[in-house]
Amino acid sequence: MTKRFRFLPIATFLGFAFLYIPIIVLVVFSFNKSKLVTVWGGFSTHWYGELLQDPQILGAAWISLRIAFISASLALVLGTLAAFVLTRLGRFWFKPMLSGMTAAPLVMPEVITGLSLLLLFVAMESMFGWPAGRGFTTIVIAHTTFCLAYVAVVVQSRLSDIDESIEEAARDLGAKPVRVFFDITLPTIAPALMSGWLLSFTLSLDDLVIASFVSGPGASTLPMVIFSKVRLGVSPEINALASLMIGVVALGVGLAAWQLLKSPRTKPVE
Amino acid sequence: MTESIVNSKPFQWTARFLARFGLSGKGLVIAVPTLWLLVFFLIPFIVVLKISFAEAMIARPPYSKLVQGTESGFALNFSFLSYQYLVEDGLYLAAYGSSLRIAFFSTIFALLVGYPMAYFIARSSGRWRNILLMLVIMPFWTSFLLRVYAWIGILKGNGYINNLLMSIGIINEPLVMMQTDFAVYIGIVYTYLPFMILPLYANLVKLDGSLLEASSDLGARPFTTFLTVTLPLSLPGMLAGCMLVFIPVVGEFVIPALLGGPDTNMIGRVLWDEFFRNRDWPTASAVAIIMLLVLVLPIMLLQKAQDGQNRSETL
Numbered sequence: 001m002t003k004r005f006r007f008l009p010i011a012t013f014l015g016f017a018f019l020y021i022p023i024i025v026l027v028v029f030s031f032n033k034s035k036l037v038t039v040w041g042g043f044s045t046h047w048y049g050e051l052l053q054d055p056q057i058l059g060a061a062w063i064s065l066r067i068a069f070i071s072a073s074l075a076l077v078l079g080t081l082a083a084f085v086l087t088r089l090g091r092f093w094f095k096p097m098l099s100g101m102t103a104a105p106l107v108m109p110e111v112i113t114g115l116s117l118l119l120l121f122v123a124m125e126s127m128f129g130w131p132a133g134r135g136f137t138t139i140v141i142a143h144t145t146f147c148l149a150y151v152a153v154v155v156q157s158r159l160s161d162i163d164e165s166i167e168e169a170a171r172d173l174g175a176k177p178v179r180v181f182f183d184i185t186l187p188t189i190a191p192a193l194m195s196g197w198l199l200s201f202t203l204s205l206d207d208l209v210i211a212s213f214v215s216g217p218g219a220s221t222l223p224m225v226i227f228s229k230v231r232l233g234v235s236p237e238i239n240a241l242a243s244l245m246i247g248v249v250a251l252g253v254g255l256a257a258w259q260l261l262k263s264p265r266t267k268p269v270e
Numbered sequence: 271m272t273e274s275i276v277n278s279k280p281f282q283w284t285a286r287f288l289a290r291f292g293l294s295g296k297g298l299v300i301a302v303p304t305l306w307l308l309v310f311f312l313i314p315f316i317v318v319l320k321i322s323f324a325e326a327m328i329a330r331p332p333y334s335k336l337v338q339g340t341e342s343g344f345a346l347n348f349s350f351l352s353y354q355y356l357v358e359d360g361l362y363l364a365a366y367g368s369s370l371r372i373a374f375f376s377t378i379f380a381l382l383v384g385y386p387m388a389y390f391i392a393r394s395s396g397r398w399r400n401i402l403l404m405l406v407i408m409p410f411w412t413s414f415l416l417r418v419y420a421w422i423g424i425l426k427g428n429g430y431i432n433n434l435l436m437s438i439g440i441i442n443e444p445l446v447m448m449q450t451d452f453a454v455y456i457g458i459v460y461t462y463l464p465f466m467i468l469p470l471y472a473n474l475v476k477l478d479g480s481l482l483e484a485s486s487d488l489g490a491r492p493f494t495t496f497l498t499v500t501l502p503l504s505l506p507g508m509l510a511g512c513m514l515v516f517i518p519v520v521g522e523f524v525i526p527a528l529l530g531g532p533d534t535n536m537i538g539r540v541l542w543d544e545f546f547r548n549r550d551w552p553t554a555s556a557v558a559i560i561m562l563l564v565l566v567l568p569i570m571l572l573q574k575a576q577d578g579q580n581r582s583e584t585l
Contacts (some may be wrong), residue, residue: 008386008389008393012386012387014514015383015463016405018383018460019406019409019460019463022424022460022510023318023417023420025424026420036428038429039428039433048460056348058499062445078306081299081303082307084299088297092300098303098304098307099299101307101308102303104311104481104569105311107518107569107572108518109561111521111523111538112558113320116317119551145311177295199410199411200446208415209542212546223413230422238416245412246416252411
C-alpha cells in the first residue's frame with residue numbers, strides 16, 4: 001500500500017509541474033528588461049508599455065472581444081435550447097441526429113470545421129448574395145456554432161442532475177411550460193449558464209484556425225495577429241500579452257474557487 | 271416578471287401567429303437549434319463533399335461547376351482528380367500516416383501521464399480534490415495558442431533548457447529540440463492533458479471503494495487489485511479520454527506549425543497549405559473528406575465510451 005501511495009503523489013506533482021512551469025516561465029520573463037526573451041536582463045515593465053501602444057494588437061483585441069461577446073451570447077441561447085430539447089422534450093424522430101450534431105463540433109478537427117464553413121459561406125454568397133464577403137459576421141457565425149456545442153454539454157449535464165419533480169410540481173399547479181422554464185428551470189441552471197457563457201467567450205477569444213478560414217480582409221482577430229508574430233520568433237511583447245491574459249483568467253478562476261470553497265455544499269460546476 | 275412577459279399582448283400575438291402555421295412553442299424550441307446546426311454544421315460537409323469532386327481552376331470561386339448547362343441539357347462533371355492526386359502523390363499518404371502515428375503515441379503518453387494524476391485526484395479528499403481539479407481545468411481557460419508559444423522559448427536553441435544546461439556545464443553545444451517531432455509530442459501532450467484527465471477522473475471517482483477492500487481482504491496485493499479491479503472498471507473513462515485526445519490531434523495544425531520542423535508532415539498542416547498557399551480548394555476538400563472517413567471509427571468509439579459512462583452512472 002505505502003509504495004503505491006508514494007508513487008502517486010510524485011507522479012501527480014510532476015504532472016502539475018509539467019502543466020504549470022511553462023506558464024510560470026512565460027509570466028516571469030514578461031518582466032524581463034532584455035530584448036532577448038530567454039536571457040534575464042533585470043526587472044522591467046517596459047514590454048507592457050510597448051504592448052499598450054501597439055495599434056495592431058489593440059485593434060485585433062477589440063475585434064476579438066466583440067466577436068467573443070456576441071458569439072458567446074448567441075451560443076448561450078442556442079446551446080441552452082439544444083440542451084433543453086435533448087433532456088426535457090422526450091423523443092422525436094430526429095433526436096439522435098440532433099444529439100449527434102450538438103456533440104460532434106466538440107471533437108471535430110478545427111481545420112475541417114473551418115474549411116467546411118468557409119465553403120458554405122462562399123456557396124451561399126454565390127446563391128443568395130449573403131453573407132457578402134467574409135469578416136466579422138462570418139466569424140461570429142462560425143464561433144457560435146462550435147461554442148453552442150460546449151454550452152449544450154455543460155447545460156445538459158446540469159439539467160440531468162437537477163430534480164425534475166419541482167418542475168413537475170409547477171406544471172401540476174397549472175404553470176404554463178414557458179413559465180416553468182423561466183421561473184424554475186432557468187434559475188436552477190444559472191451557474192451552468194454562467195460557466196457555459198464564459199467557456200464560449202474564452203474559446204472564441206482563443207480560436208485561430210477556424211477564424212483564419214472564415215475571416216476576410218480587415219477582420220484580423222487577436223490570435224491571427226499573435227500567430228503571425230509568433231511565427232517570426234519569440235517576442236517579449238507577446239510574453240506580456242500572454243501574462244495579461246493569464247492574469248485575468250487566474251483572477252476569475254481564483255474567485256470561482258474561493259466561492260466554491262466558501263460554500264462546500266454546492267457542487268463544483270465544470 | 272415572467273408572468274407579465276407570458277401574459278403580455280405581443281407574446282400572445284406571436285404565439286397565436288405561430289400556431290396558425292402549425293408551430294407550437296415546443297416545435298419552435300426544437301426547430302431553432304436544429305435548423306442552426308443543420309445549416310452551419312451538417313450542410314457544410316455536403317458542400318465540402320461536392321467541391322472535392324470539382325476541379326481546381328483559376329476563377330472565383332476557384333473550382334469548376336459540377337452541373338453545367340450545355341446545348342443538350344445538363345452535364346454532370348464529377349471529377350475524381352483530387353482523390354487520384356491524393357493517392358498518387360506519396361506526400362498525402364505519408365502525412366496521413368504520420369498524423370495517425372503522432373496522434374497514437376501522444377495519446378499513449380497523455381494516458382501514462384494523466385492516469386496517475388486522475389487516480390490521485392479521485393482518491394484525495396474533499397477540499398484537496400476541488401483544488402486539484404481546478405488546477406487541471408485552469409489551463410482550459412488559458413489561451414491554447416499562447417501555451418504552445420510558451421514552449422518555443424523553453425525548447426529553442428538559445429532557450430531556457432539549453433541556457434540552463436550549458437551554464438551548469440552539462441552540455442557544450444545546445445541540444446536541438448525545436449522543430450523536431452519531440453517538440454510536437456511535448457506540445458500535444460501538454461495541451462491535451464486535461465482532456466485525458468477529466469473523463470478519467472469522472473470515471474475513477476465513482477469507483478466503489480468496497481470492491482478494492484474486498485480485493486485486498488481476499489489477499490490481493492495493491493498492484494494486483496489495480497490490474498484486476500481498477501483498471502478494467504476504468505476502461506470506459508480511458509477510452510473516452512483517449513478518443514478526446516486522439517481525434518482532434520489527427521487534424522492538429524497549430525502545434526506542428528509552431529513547434530514542428532519542415533519535415534513534420536501532419537495532415538492538418540497539409541490541408542492548410544493546400545488551401546492558403548496553393549489555393550487548391552478541391553484538393554483541400556478531398557483531404558478533409560478522407561480525414562473525416564479516417565475519424566469515423568474513433569468518433570464511434572467515443573460515442574460508445576460515453577454511452578458506457580452514462581450507463582454506469584444510472585446503474
